[in-house]
Amino acid sequence: MTQADSNGEVLILTGMSGAGRSTAANALEDQGWYVVDNLPPQMLKPFIELASLPEHGLERVACVVDVRGGQFFDHAREAILDLGSRGGVTVVFLDSSDDVLVRRFEQVRRPHPLQADGTLLNGIHRERELMGPIRERADVVIDSTDLNVHQLTNSVGERFTQEGSPGVALTLLSFGYKYGLPTDADMVWDMRFLANPYWSAELKDRTGLDTEVQDFVWGSERAQGFIDAQLDALRAVLEGYSEENKRFATLAIGCTGGRHRSVSTAEVVGRMLEEWPSVRVSVKHRDLGRE
Structure with missing residues (x-):
């Protein structure tokens, strides 16, 4: 049994920028999860192994990992694929349609993390390309295209209230x-x-x-x-x-x-x-x- 199997449940929360990761993280906190946001990809495996030790008493841990961590796939892809194969670790991917993501970024008047000198769509397409393998590996995909903040909060809460239940x-x-x-x-x-x-x-x-x-x-x-x-x-x-x-x-x-x-x-x-x-x-x- 690995350390990540030995104590409680672990979520890796990732997905497209603007798809609702922050809302999902807040919903998990409301459900009693210990949430770490914007964790550098290099720290993902060590943190989960540390948090999973019985003496720390963290029964439900959620780590938010995204492109804000730098070169996402230099470290995070390997870590997520490895951790996702372990018992007790669930990979959750937040997604949304391109047009909705554009609208959300325009509403808050912020550039996309991968936009650089291009357009919002350029950044979104680049991120979708990078995130594709993680989406395919994800245990849970939550599409927030048609969900407002309250609906997304409720959806996350309903899914993970009984995370430790069998089956x-x-x-x-x-x-x-x-x-x-x-x-x-x-x-x-x-x-x-x-x-x-x-x-x-x-x-x-x-x-x-x-x-x-x-x-x-x-x-x-x-x-x-x-x-x-x-x-x-x-x-x-x-x-x-x-x-x-x-x-x-x-x-x-x-x-x-x-x-x-x-x-x-x-x-x-x-x-x-x-x-x-x-x-x-x-x-x-x-x-x-x-x-």
Whole structure:
């Protein structure tokens, strides 16, 4: 057992500049995490090993590492990839779309850390290129594109309140394809093959939160056959995730507008998964409030 395995939980919080790392760090502090911000990459491994020693009594530690630390990939990539393979260490990556990042930097009237003499977009593209391998390795990707400060705070708080709990924390996220695929999805179910309640006069103005819509969506043999097959596959995936120490996952469930079929499926499947051992389920509806 390594030192990082011996005591408590460790988060490495990283991601795109402007995607909400500071907000996420504040949310973790509110949850009782010991947060170290802007840690130089060279200090990452020594600090985590020190903090993980039992005599220090730090049960939950979060380290914020980003391009402000200098030549990020000279030291941080190796350290994050190494630490991320250990038990008890979770890599969290904050991301957002380029246009939202540009808007956020313009609002605070600050240059991008990698902008130099170029434009904001030049800096963002450079950072995205550098951060790509870390995003691919991340255990948790949080897309803050459509989240305000309060929503991001709540999202981080919900994910990591029970960080020490066993098993996999699974988020069921309904969405509408017309608004784009969620970038932080680990798995995607496409529910557009089912009859659409939108074309029913009685159900058009209702949502998948309503029992009548859920009964309509799940009243066919096709729907039942689909869910039986998908749950068998999901069980195998989650068992594999648990064995590989991947403790967080997002299952995105989509339909055309993210109002009826996807919402119904997320709600129904969420209730089913509550009975599964070693699975902690939360249900979110990304596009339910959109027209």
